[in-house]
Amino acid sequence: MTHAELNAMSILSLAHVGDAIYELLVRTRLAEGGQTRVVDLHRATVAFVRAPAQARAAALILPELSEAERSVYRRGRNSHVNSVPHAASKAEYHAATGLEAVFGWLWLAGESGRIRELFEKIAADAGI
DSSP states (O other), rough: OHHHHHSSOOOHHHHHHHHHHHHHHHHHHHHHHOOHHHHHHHHHHHHSSSSSHHHHHHHHHHHGGOOOHHHHHHHHSSSSSSSSOOSSHHHHHHHHHHHHHHHHHHHHHOOHHHHHHHHHHHHHTTTT
């Protein structure tokens, strides 16, 4: 997709795609790490994809984002959501939505290298 087509998409649609991409990256990293029990993989995945963890990840990579990526992040962060999970503050949930929007935007733009670059920074900081 072109950047114009991506920018015309609903920001929550981008976040929807980004949520799946981000979780797939986390699941892959954890599986590669040698964990074999499904319950352990699931618990570790949930710990890394919960809104508070994604909010920390967003804060970590925010200085690294290009102006276009920051614009997508801001649109995601400022989007109107109907509910916030009990385990997250409203600010954390909005930051997580911004992070997911960036990952969705990059994925649909075919920027897998950039996704890997940003995720590696997050994974290194998180110790996965």
